[in-house]
Amino acid sequence: MTTSTALEYEGLLLQSRDRLLHDLQQFESEEEEPQLISGGGNPRWTNGADVASDVQEQESDFVHLHRLSRRLELVDEALELLRRDPEEFGTCRYCGGEIRERRLQLVPWSRLCSQCARGEAGLEEGA
Numbered sequence: 001m002t003t004s005t006a007l008e009y010e011g012l013l014l015q016s017r018d019r020l021l022h023d024l025q026q027f028e029s030e031e032e033e034p035q036l037i038s039g040g041g042n043p044r045w046t047n048g049a050d051v052a053s054d055v056q057e058q059e060s061d062f063v064h065l066h067r068l069s070r071r072l073e074l075v076d077e078a079l080e081l082l083r084r085d086p087e088e089f090g091t092c093r094y095c096g097g098e099i100r101e102r103r104l105q106l107v108p109w110s111r112l113c114s115q116c117a118r119g120e121a122g123l124e125e126g127a
């Protein structure tokens with residue numbers, strides 16, 4: 001990998017990192033908002049559908065948050081690898097093959113080639 005290509009991927013990774021941090025911060029600021037439902041001594045009558053959708057929303061928020069922080073970890077790892085060992089960046093961790101440039105442009109934190117990502121090895125990555 002040439003120095004300019006490495007710089008290009010570093011730029012892509014830093015952009016992804018900024019976006020992820022921004023998204024994570026939005027989640028945190030949402031959590032600080034007062035909870036209207038639990039306020040006061042008068043239990044508010046809600047129908048079952050409302051409660052169910054609240055629970056569902058919380059769960060998917062949690063899953064989403066987990067995905068974001070997992071992806072942030074992958075981005076950080078990729079950045080570290082790119083700076084420490086640019087030759088290793090773009091090499092599939094599973095089969096040792098080359099990760100195609102088109103895939104790296106889309107998923108710069110990818111550690112697997114598209115073939116391996118489609119198989120079992122890709123389950124962890126979620127990309």
Ligand SMILES: [Zn+2]
Pocket residue numbers: 092093094095096097112113114115116117
């Ligand atoms: Zn592979």
